[in-house]
Amino acid sequence: MTNKYNSLLKTLKKTEYSLDKSIVNNHCVDWRGNYRGSSEIIFFPKSLTSIQKIVKFCFKKNIPIVPQGGNTGLVGGSVPRFNKGEIIINLCKLNNIREIDIVSNTITVESGCILQNVNDRLEPHNLQMPISLGSKGSCQIGGNIATNAGGLNVIKFGSIRNNILGIEAILPNGEFYDDLKTVKKNNTGFDIKQLLIGSEGTLGIITAATFQIHKKTNDRVVIIICLKSFNHVLNIYQKFISSFGEFITAFELMNEFSMNLAQKLIGSMKLPFTGNYYCLVELTNFIDIENFSNFIYSKFEKLQIDNMQLIVAKSENENKNFWQIREEIPLAEKLLENVIQHDVSLPLNNIENFIFESSKALKKFNPNISIINFGHLGDNNLHFNVCIDDKLNKKNYSNFKKKVNEIIFSFVNKFNGSISAEHGIGQLRKDELKRYKSAEEIKRMKKIKKIFDPKNIMNPGKVI
Ligand SMILES: Cc1cc2nc3c(=O)[nH]c(=O)nc-3n(C[C@H](O)[C@H](O)[C@H](O)COP(=O)(O)OP(=O)(O)OC[C@H]3O[C@@H](n4cnc5c(N)ncnc54)[C@H](O)[C@@H]3O)c2cc1C
Known part of the structure; x- marks a missing residue:
């Protein structure tokens, strides 16, 4: 088997690939264990040059490639299919932070950086990435871009699409795509990088990106609200947006069943009240208001909301405990069958x-x-x-x-x-995409795929 890749492997460092079955197999199953595929080899390239060599080799020999980040994706996009001769390129070793610009508030990072590590590097500058996910300790920037990840702070900072200024990638034929701009305004015709965002590895391998970053402050107040009906939820949401709009960094919903599940299976913290719906709201003090929690309390009094019970965290420790309740729901769910x-x-x-x-x-x-x-x-x-x-x-x-x-x-x-x-979409929602997106739109997506990837070697069988 090695013969097939020998000429390529000779040009790479030994630490840039593995043929070890147990290592390869570990990367062939997705986070939920719903998709299990197979591959003969996994690559861990450390440089753009190595990625280019691998992709050019695959292009020439028609070998399908699965780009892989932290493998936390939930739709089966990051793992190979079974017996399709696909190789995996895992980006974890392409993980330099190239530049932090604290004047323009931008960061240029390579795609294999783990989201949490990037935030740790920004922390001393009181800055943060625009996105925050439950999987932040494992997911990589390239995976975040390729899935246009959302998460907890979209309400404040917008999606990945709104926060990326530039992208660098290796296209399916091995060509280098360099649009690593750091400027906010750039009206120069079609915006190709927006096609790569959310493309789930089907149009190329994202190698680096420049992000808009944002002020970080730990002065925040987390509130859990308990409500009788969804109608009350919307009422609260609307009042919060009009009273606290600029401070809201997350507005999460949990139904009673999901809360009970996390309490039963994980032992999540019990709240002093019960109801049909719970909201977790995080308010962050971006403008250095003195005694922020008092300021929030004083505003609450004016809100005049009926049918609501709430509990306000009194310390950063309590903030974290409240968040834990929300974050434990998907973990509890993972313990259930079916x-x-x-x-x-x-x-x-x-x-x-x-x-x-x-x-x-x-x-x-x-x-x-x-x-x-x-x-x-x-x-x-x-x-x-x-x-x-x-x-x-x-x-x-x-x-x-x-x-x-x-x-x-x-x-x-x-x-x-x-x-x-x-x-x-990955593998999970391919059929639904066909059913619910118009035939015309699917046709256009296929045409775009063909322009980028005429041989269909980049993550085939995913999305379209
Ligand atoms: C506990 C938990 C909580 C989560 N919470 C959220 C959430 O709140 N919001 C949310 O949006 N998602 C969430 N997710 C899903 C997942 O974490 C995101 O989709 C994340 O962006 C995937 O990043 P990754 O590095 O793990 O990518 P992977 O899972 O490795 O890959 C995802 C897709 O991107 C492609 N890809 C990966 N790297 C590259 C690259 N460098 N170039 C090109 N294509 C690439 C893969 O081929 C695949 O199609 C959660 C997952 C878990 C397990």
């Missing part, structure tokens, strides 16, 4: 009807269904996940899943939402 995940977005005004109608249809289909509903409400983003107590065999589960997906996505479509808010 959870069907949906990462959807909906216009705020339609969310209540979506929850009501789709829950009713799901319960009618099977009364033993429960819904783990949480997400980034401030970004219209719900994780609307379905679990069932019944023991189902493989075939029944597959039919069950198909029907559940059909119900949920038909209501997402009815209420003008998106079938994938932040996780992307």
Whole structure:
């Protein structure tokens, strides 16, 4: 087998690849363990030159490539398929921070940097990256860009798309794409980098990017609010936006079932009240108001909100504990069998009807269904996940899943939402993409793919 790659391997350092089955296999399974593929070899290139050599070699020999970052993706995009002759290029060793510019507030980082490590480097400058995810300790910048990751702070800083000034990449034929600009204004025709953002490894390998970075302060107040109905949630959301808009750095939603699940399976902290919905709101003191929590309290008094119980963290320790409740929900969910995940977005005004109608249809289909509903409400983003107590065999589960997906996505479509808010398409949502995106749009996407990747070697079988 080595013969196939010998001429390439001779040009790389020994630490830039592995043929060791256990190492390769570890990189062939996704975070949730839902997608398990196979590969003969994994590359860990340390430089642009090495990536270029590997990609040119693959282009010449028609070998399909799977770009891989931290492998925390949730749609099966980062792992090879089974027996398709795909190789993996993992970017973890391309991990330099090239420049931090504290005048322009920009950072240029290589794609293999772990998000948390970049934030650690920015901390002494009181600066931070625009995004924050539960997977921040493992996910890489290249993966974040390739998935246009959302996360907790989109409500404040916008998405990855809004915060990237420049990108560098290696295209599927091995050509170098250099648009590593650091300027905010750049109206020079089509914006190719925006195509690479969210392309899930199908258009090229992102090697570096320049980001807009933002002021960081640890002076924050986290609040958990308990509410009876979704109608009250929207009322609170609207009042918070109008009273605290500039301070809001996260506005998260959790339903009662998801909170109970985390308490039962992980032992998450219990709150002194119960209700149907909980919101976690983080307010951050960006403008150095003295005694920020007092300032927030004084504003609360004027809000005049009924039907709300709330608890305000009194220390940074409590802030962290409150966040932990939210972050433990996906971890608890991972311990369950048979959870069907949906990462959807909906216009705020339609969310209540979506929850009501789709829950009713799901319960009618099977009364033993429960819904783990949480997400980034401030970004219209719900994780609307379905679990069932019944023991189902493989075939029944597959039919069950198909029907559940059909119900949920038909209501997402009815209420003008998106079938994938932040996780992307990967292998998981390919069929739904075909169903819910117009044929014309799919045709255009395919044409763009062909321009970048005429031989279809870059992450084939993903997205389109
Ligand atoms: C606990 C947990 C919480 C999460 N929370 C969030 C959240 O709040 N918001 C959110 O958006 N996502 C979330 N995710 C999903 C995931 O962390 C993000 O999609 C993340 O951006 C993926 O980064 P990664 O480095 O792990 O990429 P991978 O999983 O390795 O790859 C993801 C995709 O990007 C491609 N890719 C990776 N690196 C490159 C590169 N350098 N060039 C080209 N293509 C590349 C891969 O081929 C694949 O298609 C969460 C995941 C977990 C496990």
